[in-house]
Amino acid sequence: MLYNVYSDYLKNRYGEKVYKLPVGLPVTCPNRDGACGSTGCTFCGEIGAGYENLPADMTVNEQLLTNKAHIKPKYKAEKFIAYFQNFSNTYLPIEKLKNYVEEACHEDVVGVALATRPDCVNDRYLEMLAEIRKKNNIDICIELGLQSVNYHSLIKVKRGHTLAEFLDATYRIKSYGLEVCAHLILNLPWDDTIDVIENAKVLSAIKVDQVKLHALYIVKGTQMAREYEAGQLELISREEYIERVITFLEYLNKDIVVQRLIGRAPESNTLFSNWKTGWWKIRDTITKTMEERNTYQGRLCNYLNGSAVQKYL
Numbered sequence: 001m002l003y004n005v006y007s008d009y010l011k012n013r014y015g016e017k018v019y020k021l022p023v024g025l026p027v028t029c030p031n032r033d034g035a036c037g038s039t040g041c042t043f044c045g046e047i048g049a050g051y052e053n054l055p056a057d058m059t060v061n062e063q064l065l066t067n068k069a070h071i072k073p074k075y076k077a078e079k080f081i082a083y084f085q086n087f088s089n090t091y092l093p094i095e096k097l098k099n100y101v102e103e104a105c106h107e108d109v110v111g112v113a114l115a116t117r118p119d120c121v122n123d124r125y126l127e128m129l130a131e132i133r134k135k136n137n138i139d140i141c142i143e144l145g146l147q148s149v150n151y152h153s154l155i156k157v158k159r160g161h162t163l164a165e166f167l168d169a170t171y172r173i174k175s176y177g178l179e180v181c182a183h184l185i186l187n188l189p190w191d192d193t194i195d196v197i198e199n200a201k202v203l204s205a206i207k208v209d210q211v212k213l214h215a216l217y218i219v220k221g222t223q224m225a226r227e228y229e230a231g232q233l234e235l236i237s238r239e240e241y242i243e244r245v246i247t248f249l250e251y252l253n254k255d256i257v258v259q260r261l262i263g264r265a266p267e268s269n270t271l272f273s274n275w276k277t278g279w280w281k282i283r284d285t286i287t288k289t290m291e292e293r294n295t296y297q298g299r300l301c302n303y304l305n306g307s308a309v310q311k312y313l
């Protein structure tokens with residue numbers, strides 16, 4: 001196994017193909033509405049991460065049915081994960097979120113994924129989600145935007161939280177029997193290979209369940225776009241991104257499921273997006289290079305559980 005591929009994991013866990021259906025809610029983000037910031041992260045466009053979503057004024061039920069009607073015949077899929085994708089979904093009032101998640105628990109929905117920020121994770125919400133999980137016999141995964149363990153970079157992109165909130169949120173989520181998926185951007189302009197390795201080591205040490213990797217894309221009209229146009233940002237090459245992903249995987253615990261090696265960035269409205277290369281081409285180059293080098297996820301994951309004293313055991 002080169003790496004722990006998400007689609008294989010889903011097939012093993014649920015016995016057949018499972019597809020994620022995006023659902024958009026009328027929600028914002030505390031880093032945009034003034035609670036902890038008013039401008040958002042410097043790379044964030046107006047629509048958050050949810051550019052694939054249907055309009056958020058459609059009900060959860062309508063969105064799921066519309067997406068299912070499209071996906072079911074195309075991929076012959078019978079089981080689904082409802083993915084609340086945009087902005088910070090656990091920033092909604094608790095009763096509203098409860099109703100939305102319950103509405104998504106269709107018979108053929110085996111899991112719910114909720115994207116949010118580490119500083120929007122709270123015990124009361126987790127207790128509510130744990131109850132829904134138990135009652136409906138589904139899996140619930142909280143997808144946390146971390147982007148980098150380098151807390152200096154997090155300040156530069158105006159995340160409004162640092163590594164500490166991510167660690168706190170992860171421990172809390174796991175204590176309620178829910179899963180954690182961490183989102184990372186492996187090419188933030190201030191990060192280098194040391195940060196990439198530390199990303200893998202921290203995620204392995206705190207036992208996140210899944211990880212999703214992205215390459216930075218620069219959306220027009222954002223602060224990062226202005227910095228990019230002013231020549232203030234230096235972005236690594238596509239080849240260097242490929243090297244970083246391979247290094248990240250080598251240090252990552254083999255049990256962590258990898259949802260993506262690179263995001264499907266929107267091409268319109270961007271100044272920079274995946275080096276103008278299809279995401280699948282970059283993914284294929286990564287896997288081909290790993291095969292040629294005879295390397296794999298977890299090959300260098302030899303730093304946990306008191307590695308220095310293991311020679312005495």
Ligand code: SF4
Nearest residue numbers: 029040041044048087
């Ligand atoms: S946390 Fe997410 S939605 Fe909020 S400003 Fe940052 S990228 Fe945008």
